[in-house]
Amino acid sequence: MKKAIVVGAGLAGSYMAYVLGQKGYAVQVYEKRPDPRKSVYGSGRSINLVVSDRGWTAFKYAGIEAEIRKITVPAYGRQIHDLEGNQSYFPYSIEGKAIHSISRSELNQTLVELAEENPAISVQFEHFCTHIDFELGEVTFDRKGETVRERADLIIGADGTGSAVRGAMMKQPRFNFTQEYIDSGYKEVHIPAAADGSPQLNLDALHIWPRREFMLMGLANTDNGFTGTVFAPFTGEYGLDQLKTGKDGLRYFEKYFNNAIPLIPNLEEQWENNPTSALAIIRCKPYHWGTKTALIGDAAHATVPFYGEGMNGSLEDARVFCELLDEWGHENLPTVMERYTALRVPAGNALVDLSLRNFIEM
Numbered sequence: 001m002k003k004a005i006v007v008g009a010g011l012a013g014s015y016m017a018y019v020l021g022q023k024g025y026a027v028q029v030y031e032k033r034p035d036p037r038k039s040v041y042g043s044g045r046s047i048n049l050v051v052s053d054r055g056w057t058a059f060k061y062a063g064i065e066a067e068i069r070k071i072t073v074p075a076y077g078r079q080i081h082d083l084e085g086n087q088s089y090f091p092y093s094i095e096g097k098a099i100h101s102i103s104r105s106e107l108n109q110t111l112v113e114l115a116e117e118n119p120a121i122s123v124q125f126e127h128f129c130t131h132i133d134f135e136l137g138e139v140t141f142d143r144k145g146e147t148v149r150e151r152a153d154l155i156i157g158a159d160g161t162g163s164a165v166r167g168a169m170m171k172q173p174r175f176n177f178t179q180e181y182i183d184s185g186y187k188e189v190h191i192p193a194a195a196d197g198s199p200q201l202n203l204d205a206l207h208i209w210p211r212r213e214f215m216l217m218g219l220a221n222t223d224n225g226f227t228g229t230v231f232a233p234f235t236g237e238y239g240l241d242q243l244k245t246g247k248d249g250l251r252y253f254e255k256y257f258n259n260a261i262p263l264i265p266n267l268e269e270q271w272e273n274n275p276t277s278a279l280a281i282i283r284c285k286p287y288h289w290g291t292k293t294a295l296i297g298d299a300a301h302a303t304v305p306f307y308g309e310g311m312n313g314s315l316e317d318a319r320v321f322c323e324l325l326d327e328w329g330h331e332n333l334p335t336v337m338e339r340y341t342a343l344r345v346p347a348g349n350a351l352v353d354l355s356l357r358n359f360i361e362m
Helices: 011-022 053-062 065-069 104-116 164-170 246-256 258-263 267-273 310-328 330-361
Strands: 003-007 026-031 049-051 072-075 077-081 087-091 099-102 121-125 128-133 138-143 146-151 154-157 176-191 205-211 214-220 226-233 276-285 293-295
Touching (some): 011 026, 011 053, 011 310, 065 104, 072 214, 099 104, 104 121, 154 164, 226 258, 246 258, 310 330
Parallel strands (some): 026 121, 154 293
Antiparallel strands (some): 072 099, 128 138, 176 276, 205 214, 214 226
16 A cells, blocks of 8 residues: 655645545555644634635545535625725626635645545644654654654645645755745634524625725635625735734724625724734746656645635645646656646646735725
8 A cells, every 4th residue: 555644734734634545545544733633723813715617626536515505694795895885796606606604624624534534544733743754755754752753655744834744845956935924914803694594694605895005805614704805005004014903903993894884893902912914925846856756736836815826726636636637647657747737737737826916996
């Protein structure tokens, strides 16, 4: 049985592990963070996600579309909230097509649990990748001071924006990499369901409070609540760097998102306690190194969330890689790697460009 190591148990990594397990690989997944089912490390900085056709194609390929649909909420259009409190609804299509909102943490837990149902897949948490020998196919991890070394026939770097796998590739000759932080960041606020459990906003819509250079966006959750996210510049009179206290946040909402205040009963507390996070763009080339190691998702092409395709593009990376394995077989892994880079680098760059352009449109 061929052995695969997946570094990172986020969305792309857990999905990739699941599919590789289906293909007969013995898969070991190593994640630096604690088990998401036993911790709240993502609280306050999750950004709800949207599943598009790319994502559904990946889930269908893996045979888990039905399971994922159970934890999504469809949105059939945008509901725009202007400064005066007026609302306008714009359907996505006359055919009634929808995008589907999903909680990042709920999806991640679901994918990890689906992967672990396969006895050939092992998921280990709190393992930090410290070194990769690309020629031997050996990965070294640190687990609470203990050194762990494992070898595999295939290594997948799915370890996100700060990828250790990509970091090891960057030490190699002729590996190209750029990183850029945009001038805006984000802060999350939770809009709960009403006291009787009913939604406070129209569940069928993605809600946007557009205010020129900044905005508030709300995506529905399965509990009738919404995940709200403020996207705004860091600098300026009402830049995120200046809005540090709960009272600062309340004044900000009173001026720009006044009709949202009644929806968030503990706004000041959330604003003060939830982190303000930066948004980075990462490009690199190639998406593989040697004949055994490839990057997928944010490890290869971190983007900003304004096009709603970051997760979907990550899942598509994994699906395309696995389809190339279907076509060429593991015995032709060097060809799989070359073809993967040729197909996905242009797609990753296009995703970044489209995401930046859509920020202006939103």
